[in-house]
Amino acid sequence: MTPQQLREIALNYLKRFEASEATFRTMLRRRISLYAVYDKDFDKKEAYRWAEEIVKEFIERKYIDDKRFAEIKTRRYIENCRSPRYILGKLQEKGINKQIATDILEQQAYDPADAAKQLMRRKKIGPY
Helix, strand or coil, X not given: CCHHHHHHHHHHHHHHCCCCHHHHHHHHHHHHHHHHHHCCCXXXXXXXXXXXXXXXXXXXCCCCCHHHHXXXXXXXXXXXXXXXXXXXXXXXXXXXXXXXXXXXXXXXXCCHHHHHHHHHHHHCCCCC
C-alpha cells in the first residue's frame, strides 16, 4: 500500500458516505490494519502517519466536516422520530463533540408532540 493508494481509498469512501473526522480516521486505520495482515513487511506506523496527513488535508479542503455531518445526521434522526437524547448519544458515538451536537440539535426544529404523532402513524397506534 502506498500513500496514493490510501488516498484513493479515502476518496472512494467519501464518494459513498458522509463521515465525521473520527469515523473517517477509524476507517483508514482499519484498512491499514487489514492490509498489514496480508503484507508482513508493511510498516503500519508509517501508514498511520499517511492517514493522519490525509485526514488533515481533507479537513482543510472541507471534504470532512463534523458540523455538516452532525446536521445531516440530526435531520435524519428527527425525521425518524428519534428523541434528543438518542440523537446526542448517536452523534457522540460517531465522534462528534458534545457542544457541536447540542448546538446543532438546538438549531433544528424538534417538536416532541409532532414526533409522537409521526411515530403513532408509522406504528399504526391509536386513531391511525
